[in-house]
Amino acid sequence: MAEAAAYGSGGGFLIRPQYDRFGPALKLYRDFFTDHADLYTGMAPHARVGLLCLPEQKLMGNTDHIEMVQGLCRALSDAHVLFDMPMEEALAPDGLSQYDAVIMAGVKYLAPEQASALGEYVRGGGRLLTIDPLPSHDLLMRPYDAASLYVVPGAVARGDADTIVRLESLPMxxxxxxxxTLTGAEPAVLFRGDAPAPRSIRVNAWRGTAAAAHGLVYHLLNYGSxxxxxxxxxxxxxxxxxxLPVEEVRGKRVSVWEPGAEAPLSVDVRLDGDTAHLDLPPLSVYQVVAID
Structure with a gap:
C-alpha cells in the first residue's frame, strides 16, 4: 500500500483489503490515506530527469530499448535519482522542457519531427544522454541521418561532455x-550521512498543481522491511x-508524516549554498515529506 501511495499518489487506497491476514496494517494505512488525502490530491510527477520510454520501439522489433529502459529504471532508483518516463507524445515542441536531462537508450527508430524536438530541447539548454544504438531509421524503417537533427551545432556526442553525452553501453x-558530468549538478536526492542512502530505500516526488494543498511532496519507502x-x-x-535545490525549501514549511503518527515528526532543515539539507527522522517503512 505504501508503494502504491508513493508511486501512484495515493493509489494504495484502492487496494482490495484482506483483513483476515493484514487487518491492522491495512487499517493503519487506509486511515493514513483518508486522514491525509491532501498529501495525494492534485499532484503531478516531479522529476529533473526524463527517461524516454517509447513502446512503439517494441512494436517495430526493437525489444532492446524496453530492456534497457527497465535496467535504467533500476539503476536510477538505486541511485536515488528522481526520474519520469516521457513517451512518444513528449517528443514534441516543449514536451521535454521540464527536465534538466533526458536519457535516450537504445532507440533505433525516430521520426524526423521527433529528432527535431530533441534538437530543440538541446538548443533550449537541455542535456541529452544517449546510449547506443542510436536512431538510424524513421518510423517507416527508412534509413536517414537522425543525429543531424538532434546533435546541434556546438553539442558534443562523443562522451567528453557538453550538451550531449554518448555512451556505448548501459551504465548500470x-x-x-x-x-x-552532463548537468554539472548532483542528480541524487537521498543520502545517509555523507554517503548515498542504501539501495533498499526508494524515493519519489510529486509537485502540486493549482488544486493541491502542498507545493512538493517527497515519499520515502524502506524496501528492507x-x-x-x-x-x-x-x-x-x-x-x-x-x-534538494535551495529554492525548493527556502522560506517554506517542511513537515514529515508517517502512518500511525498523530502529529508531524521533527525535521532539521539546513541551507548550505545552493543546497537544502533535510535531516529526517528514522524511517521504518514509509514517510511523506511535505514542503509548502
Whole structure:
C-alpha cells in the first residue's frame, strides 16, 4: 500500500483489503490515506530527469530499448535519482522542457519531427544522454541521418561532455556519475550521512498543481522491511537526509508524516549554498515529506 501511495499518489487506497491476514496494517494505512488525502490530491510527477520510454520501439522489433529502459529504471532508483518516463507524445515542441536531462537508450527508430524536438530541447539548454544504438531509421524503417537533427551545432556526442553525452553501453552503476558530468549538478536526492542512502530505500516526488494543498511532496519507502503477516517489526533506518535545490525549501514549511503518527515528526532543515539539507527522522517503512 505504501508503494502504491508513493508511486501512484495515493493509489494504495484502492487496494482490495484482506483483513483476515493484514487487518491492522491495512487499517493503519487506509486511515493514513483518508486522514491525509491532501498529501495525494492534485499532484503531478516531479522529476529533473526524463527517461524516454517509447513502446512503439517494441512494436517495430526493437525489444532492446524496453530492456534497457527497465535496467535504467533500476539503476536510477538505486541511485536515488528522481526520474519520469516521457513517451512518444513528449517528443514534441516543449514536451521535454521540464527536465534538466533526458536519457535516450537504445532507440533505433525516430521520426524526423521527433529528432527535431530533441534538437530543440538541446538548443533550449537541455542535456541529452544517449546510449547506443542510436536512431538510424524513421518510423517507416527508412534509413536517414537522425543525429543531424538532434546533435546541434556546438553539442558534443562523443562522451567528453557538453550538451550531449554518448555512451556505448548501459551504465548500470555509473548513471548518477554520468548525469552529474552532463548537468554539472548532483542528480541524487537521498543520502545517509555523507554517503548515498542504501539501495533498499526508494524515493519519489510529486509537485502540486493549482488544486493541491502542498507545493512538493517527497515519499520515502524502506524496501528492507521484513514482509509477511508474522514478520518482525522493521528496524528503522536513521541518518537519512534529502538534499534538494535551495529554492525548493527556502522560506517554506517542511513537515514529515508517517502512518500511525498523530502529529508531524521533527525535521532539521539546513541551507548550505545552493543546497537544502533535510535531516529526517528514522524511517521504518514509509514517510511523506511535505514542503509548502
Amino acid at each position: 552503476r555509473t548513471i548518477a556519475d554520468d548525469l552529474r 521484513p514482509l509477511g503477516d508474522s514478520a518482525a517489526p522493521p528496524e528503522p533506518v536513521d541518518s537519512l537526509s534529502l538534499r
